[in-house]
Amino acid sequence: MRQLFKKVSAFAFAFGALLAALPLSAQVGTNYTFSQTTGTYTPITGGTVLVSQTTTTASNAGSLDDGTVYTLPGGTIPFTFTYDGVGYTGLTVGNNGSISFGATPMTANTYGALSTTTAYAGAVAAYSRDLQGGYVFSANRTLASTVLTMGTGGSTAGVTVGSTISGTGSAVGATVVSFDATSVTMSLPATSTGTNTAAWVWNGEIRYETVGVSPNQEFVIQWSNMKPFGTTLTTVNGFRMNMQVRLKEIDNSVEIHYGDCTPGAATSTTTAQVGLRGPNNTFATNVNNRLVTSGANDWAALPGATNASACRLSATAPANVPASGTVYRWFDPPCAAPIANVTTGAPNCATNQYTATVNLTSLGDAPNVDIISSVNGLIADDVVALAAYPSAPVALGTPESFTVVHNGNALCNISLGPVNVLDGDNTCHAATVYPVSNTLPTRDVTFCMTDPGTSLGVDVFVQSVELVIAHTWNDDMDIQLINPNGTIVNLVNDRFGSGDNLGVIAGCATKFVLPGRWWR
Numbered sequence: 375m376r377q378l379f380k381k382v383s384a385f386a387f388a389f390g391a392l393l394a395a396l397p398l399s400a401q402v403g404t405n406y407t408f409s410q411t412t413g414t415y416t417p418i419t420g421g422t423v424l425v426s427q428t429t430t431t432a433s434n435a436g437s438l439d440d441g442t443v444y445t446l447p448g449g450t451i452p453f454t455f456t457y458d459g460v461g462y463t464g465l466t467v468g469n470n471g472s473i474s475f476g477a478t479p480m481t482a483n484t485y486g487a488l489s490t491t492t493a494y495a496g497a498v499a500a501y502s503r504d505l506q507g508g509y510v511f512s513a514n515r516t517l518a519s520t521v522l523t524m525g526t527g528g529s530t531a532g533v534t535v536g537s538t539i540s541g542t543g544s545a546v547g548a549t550v551v552s553f554d555a556t557s558v559t560m561s562l563p564a565t566s567t568g569t570n571t572a573a574w575v576w577n578g579e580i581r582y583e584t585v586g587v588s589p590n591q592e593f594v595i596q597w598s599n600m601k602p603f604g605t606t607l608t609t610v611n612g613f614r615m616n617m618q619v620r621l622k623e624i625d626n627s628v629e630i631h632y633g634d635c636t637p638g639a640a641t642s643t644t645t646a647q648v649g650l651r652g653p654n655n656t657f658a659t660n661v662n663n664r665l666v667t668s669g670a671n672d673w674a675a676l677p678g679a680t681n682a683s684a685c686r687l688s689a690t691a692p693a694n695v696p697a698s699g700t701v702y703r704w705f706d707p708p709c710a711a712p713i714a715n716v717t718t719g720a721p722n723c724a725t726n727q728y729t730a731t732v733n734l735t736s737l738g739d740a741p742n743v744d745i746i747s748s749v750n751g752l753i754a755d756d757v758v759a760l761a762a763y764p765s766a767p768v769a770l771g772t773p774e775s776f777t778v779v780h781n782g783n784a785l786c787n788i789s790l791g792p793v794n795v796l797d798g799d800n801t802c803h804a805a806t807v808y809p810v811s812n813t814l815p816t817r818d819v820t821f822c823m824t825d826p827g828t829s830l831g832v833d834v835f836v837q838s839v840e841l842v843i844a845h846t847w848n849d850d851m852d853i854q855l856i857n858p859n860g861t862i863v864n865l866v867n868d869r870f871g872s873g874d875n876l877g878v879i880a881g882c883a884t885k886f887v888l889p890g891r892w893w894r
Contacts, residue, residue, distance in 0.1 A: 402458050402496065402650045403658040406628075406704040410675065413699045415633035417616070418594050421583020424467060427507040427576040430540055432603070438469045438507030438578040439603065440483040451593045452584055456626040456784055458496050458652050466494075467580060467595055471501035471646065473619055476653075488651045488661050489682040495653050499663075500617045500630045501685075503646035504603045507578015509533060510610045512639070513571060515543045515564040520551075522558045525570035527607070527639025532599060532614045533558055538576040541605075543568050550575060572605040591623040602644055612638015625785065627705035632673070632696040637689040645684035648675070650704055657681040662704060672697050710738035711786040712778045714745075718793050727767035728795035730774050734760050738786060744779040748792070756781065771796050841865075842877035 424444045428436035435441030448464040455462050457475055466479035472487035474480040476495025484490055487502040509532030512525030524530070530553045537550050545562035552559045558573070579598045586592050600615040616633035628650060637644060649663030663678035666685035669692035675685060686694040713736035719729045732745050737758065745754035747765045749772065754763045768774055773792035780786035845851050848870035855863040870876075 401659045402652040402662045402704075403656075403660055405458070405706055406650060406662050407707045408662065408664070408677070409703045409705070411701045411703070412672075412697055413701055415616070415618075415631055415699050417598070417633065418581065418583040418585065418596050418618070421581055421594070424580045424582065425469075425507075425578075427578040427599075428538075430508065430574055430576065430605075432506075435469075438505070438580065438600065440469065440504075443468045443479055443482050443484075444580070445479060446582070450582075451621065453588060453591055453593075453623040455593065455621045455623070457621075457628070459782070460495065461784075467582070469507075469580065470503060470505045471597060471600065471615070471617070472497055472499040473595055486647050486682060488647045488649055488663050489655050489680075491655060493653070497651040498619050498628055498630070499647045499649055499651070500597065500619050501600075501615055501646040501648060503644070503684075505597075505600045505615070506603045507576070507600060509575040509577060509599055509614055510572050510601060510605055510607070510612075511575075512607050512611050513541065513558070513573035514569045515567060515571070515573075517543075517565070517567045518563045520560045520563050522560065522564075522573055524556055527611050529612045529638060530555060530558060531612065531636075531638075532577075532634075533575050534577045534599075539573060540576070541573040542566070542571045544573065570607070572607055572610075574605060575599075586623075589624050593621040593623075595619045607640070609640050609642045609644070610638075611640050612636065613640045613644070614638065625705060627703055629704075630702040632700040633698050635687070635696050635698070637687050637695065639689065641690060643686060643688040643690060645686050647682070648685045648702065649678060651681075655681045664702065666694055668692050668694065673700055675702070706783060706785065709740075709780065709783040709786040711788050712736060712738045712740055712743050712780060714776075714778050714788065714790060716776055716790045716793055718795050721770055721795055722767065725767065726770050728770055729764055729767045730776075730791075730793050731762050731764040732776050732778065732790065733762050734778070736760065738780060740780040740782050740786070742781050744781060746777045746779060748773075748775040748777075750774075844875055846874045848873045848876065 425435055425438055427438055430437050433440045444467040446464050446467065451463045462475050466474045468480050468484055470485055472480065472484065474494040474497045478492065478494045480487060480492060480494055480497065484492065485502065485504045487497040487499040512528035513522040514525050515522050533550055533553045535550050535552060539548050539550050539560055543564045543566035545565055548560045548562040550558060551561050577599045582595045584591055584593050596618045598616050601610045601613045604610060615635050617635065618631040620629040620631060622629065630648065647663060649661065652660035654660050657680055661678065661681040663683050664675035664685055665678050665683040666673050666675050668686060673685065673694065673696035688694050712734065714732050714734045716730055716732050721728050737743060742756045742758045744752060744756065745763050747753050749768050750766045753765050765774065771794065773794045775789065775791035778788045778790065849868055849872065851866060853866035855865060
């Protein structure tokens with residue numbers, strides 16, 4: 375099947391979230407190349423908040439657990455993002471660190487977005503596992519005191535002022551008033567005394583925003599302050615994930631950015647799936663994932679070995695922690711573009727039109743191509759023959775451009791033109807006879823133009839002057855062309871000596887031709 379999404383310079387097609395059928399050989403495992411860099415993590419603070427944490431209840435959207443997924447309809451992405459050969463302007467966002475494309479969404483409890491058999495068209499996993507919002511730390515509390523001190527391994531690194539805080543012995547509705555490196559002050563006093571118990575700050579959030587200006591826009595999905603499900607301190611004490619999926623307009627690449635990510639003091643090893651998936655979970659043709667094993671502290675990931683390969687996050691030696699600013703990037707590598715040129719035929723004087731023809735000489739590495747005219751639309755569909763493809767005639771003076779669409783990779787579309795035929799050589803306009811009285815010093819000549827000329831000497835030109843004049847002693851005769859703007863061109867000035875007549879007088883059988891192209 376061909377890719378229906380076209381980029382056309384003079385007009386556009388409008389589609390919904392799903393803009394095309396799958397191309398002939400779309401495979402994320404083989405079409406995308408991986409690279410890794412380190413930069414600066416830039417959180418988004420605008421855009422749209424999909425969910426902000428309001429509870430700790432399991433399987434509830436308010437706790438960023440398995441309560442729901444968020445479908446962003448077609449048009450949410452302000453540009454067409456091409457993934458695995460298909461164009462999208464909408465997608466589905468899950469609580470569990472991943473997104474999916476296509477009519478079939480991921481489910482609320484999709485924990486392994488790459489290995490699952492769910493039939494969505496594609497997925498990107500930033501950190502796909504059973505996640506939940508918020509930051510949990512080990513705390514000590516005293517009855518009637520508003521101050522929590524740090525328990526074993528406790529840290530305030532993920533605490534945020536104004537967030538609700540809960541846990542055994544915390545008053546319902548308490549919020550964080552302030553904190554320092556060793557303590558947290560709550561708005562309400564503790565209801566009991568305890569040591570090394572879990573305190574849960576409700577600051578999980580998922581949002582999206584478009585940043586940048588076309589053609590360099592990026593659609594960003596961001597998960598902030600996420601942790602593994604539950605409050606078991608060996609698993610979540612100080613654990614936090616801050617990450618983004620960035621979809622880039624300029625080259626349809628996918629980037630995963632990691633910010634403040636750490637297992638904290640959690641002693642359990644956590645793993646999650648990271649990478650891309652196509653319309654099924656076949657490894658390695660439709661899964662392009664990463665593998666972090668023990669000891670790679672900077673998450674210098676290896677290629678995945680199976681569709682369930684995962685990235686390890688652990689503080690236990692040897693530690694595995696992604697540095698803030700780590701970027702994983704997948705991009706469709708350069709392709710071979712078609713080769714073509716465009717030619718124009720002579721003007722059709724009967725219709726005042728001309729015809730342009732696209733001459734296709736190579737497909738590049740495209741399975742087939744489409745040819746689109748800025749005036750006439752689609753003129754060749756799914757063609758493989760190297761041949762000439764004429765467009766329908768257009769009016770003289772009308773510019774026409776063409777796009778040859780690579781039906782395997784839109785980045786290799788080529789543009790041709792614009793071309794135009796103006797009838798500048800007077801092909802379609804025959805000469806006009808103007809009798810000249812021998813009693814008048816001048817004769818006004820009107821040029822009747824049917825093509826889009828507007829000004830003598832700019833886009834209208836005198837091609838030649840043909841004379842038949844009965845006169846004795848030609849040397850006494852002066853003949854001029856006078857432009858309405860006053861410019862004078864001498865055609866005959868004291869020439870031809872004592873000869874008589876210019877041209878053959880009888881029946882005007884032969885004309886005296888003065889060729890040239892005046893006022894050009």
